Amino acid sequence: xxxxxLRQKRKLALKVIILQIIILVAIMALWEIASNxxxxxxxxxxxxxxxxxxxxxxxxxxxxxKHLGISLLETMxxxxxxxxxxxxxxxxxxxxxxxxxxxxxxxxxxxxxxxTALAPILIIWVGTGIKGxxxxxxxxxxxxxxxxxxxxxxxxxxxxxxxxxxxxxTKWQILTKLIIPANIGNIINIIKINIGMSWVGVIVGEFIxxxxxxxxxxxxxxxxxxxxxxxxxxxxxxxxxxxxxxxxNLIEKKIKRKRN
Numbered sequence: 558x559x560x561x562x563l564r565q566k567r568k569l570a571l572k573v574i575i576l577q578i579i580i581l582v583a584i585m586a587l588w589e590i591a592s593n594x595x596x597x598x599x600x601x602x603x604x605x606x607x608x609x610x611x612x613x614x615x616x617x618x619x620x621x622x623k624h625l626g627i628s629l630l631e632t633m634x635x636x637x638x639x640x641x642x643x644x645x646x647x648x649x650x651x652x653x654x655x656x657x658x659x660x661x662x663x664x665x666x667x668x669x670x671x672x673t674a675l676a677p678i679l680i681i682w683v684g685t686g687i688k689g690x691x692x693x694x695x696x697x698x699x700x701x702x703x704x705x706x707x708x709x710x711x712x713x714x715x716x717x718x719x720x721x722x723x724x725x726x727t728k729w730q731i732l733t734k735l736i737i738p739a740n741i742g743n744i745i746n747i748i749k750i751n752i753g754m755s756w757v758g759v760i761v762g763e764f765i766x767x768x769x770x771x772x773x774x775x776x777x778x779x780x781x782x783x784x785x786x787x788x789x790x791x792x793x794x795x796x797x798x799x800x801x802x803x804x805x806n807l808i809e810k811k812i813k814r815k816r817n
Contacts, residue, residue, distance in 0.1 A: 664703060
């Protein structure tokens with residue numbers, strides 16, 4: 558017999574999805590109507606039908622796969638390296654309070670710096686191509702990951718730590734049995750944030766030096782005043798970012814079911 562609470566929850570989730578689809582369709586329809594009736598300048602704003610038509614052409618010629626593949630590779634490298642290295646450094650800071658105090662002002666300054674403005678310098682130092690763009694993506698997510706993860710680790714109740722210490726638990730055991738398991742949800746939230754941060758780094762890097770990628774398509778489209786190409790790049794970027802976010806959401810739900 559179905560649980561009434563779960564049935565109600567599924568109905569609410571379905572209702573939300575339907576409303577989201579209706580809003581999206583309404584926005585696209587209004588955009589198309591406004592362009593066709595010259596309420597807005599189609600040259601400056603493009604329109605959904607032109608964007609979809611251009612995307613279909615890029616799919617037919619398979620050119621979109623080349624650009625998308627390179628951007629995805631750079632984003633996944635930036636996301637994974639930035640998140641893993643950031644969490645490892647946060648663990649070191651939690652483990653050694655002296656190192657945390659020494660590095661604190663440097664982390665504050667590093668977080669305050671506009672990383673996108675430093676992108677050209679990083680690319681000159683590291684080199685052009687995938688390597689340089691990946692470093693830009695890492696630079697944007699790394700400091701944020703360190704600060705966020707370290708703060709989450711420090712929020713664990715001291716009473717729980719003292720209880721484990723009273724049972725002669727080592728620092729490694731406290732880390733692996735309490736700190737990390739208690740912060741799985743927070744780490745997943747960091748990954749969600751880093752998806753957007755990594756894409757920002759990749760797009761900025763591709764604006765500067767790349768000859769391929771979604772960022773390159775957007776930049777090239779703006780240079781030749783082809784707003785259909787610009788909006789197609791933005792459209793593809795939105796879809797891929799949404800898919801990546803939903804994949805992380807599914808992983809989070811599976812983890813929650815196992816823990817419950």
